[in-house]
Amino acid sequence: QVQLVESGGGSVQAGGSLRLSCAASGSSFSANVMGWYRQAPGNQRELVARIIGASTIYGDSVKGRFTISRDNAKNTVYLQMNSLKPEDTAVYYCNAFVSLKNYWGQGTQVTVSS
16 A cells, blocks of 8 residues: 655746655555646646656656656655646645556645636
8 A cells, every 4th residue: 555645835936847756655665666746626637747767758748847756765756846827736646656546635726827
C-alpha cells in the first residue's frame, strides 16, 4: 500500500509561481514512477508531468513552465509551477505507479486568477 500526501496548493495571480509537494510512504520510493495530474471542473484528468528515475515527461500545455523533480532521501516529489495561467486552475493530484497499480493523493486545489 502506498500513501501520498500533497501540499502546496493555493491561489495566485497569473504569472505567479507555486510549488507542490507530494510525500510518499509505503513502498520503495526511488523505484516508483511518480507523476502529477490535474482535473478542472467538467474536464477529464490529464497528465501534467511524470518522472521515471531521472527522466521526465510533460504535458504539452505545461512544457517550459513546470518542472517535476524528486528527492529520494525525503520520499518526496515536487512540481514547480512558473508563469501560471488561469487555465492552470484545477485540482492537482499526485500519482504513484507501483507494481502495476495506480495510487492517488487526495488532491490539492490550485487557483490562478487573471
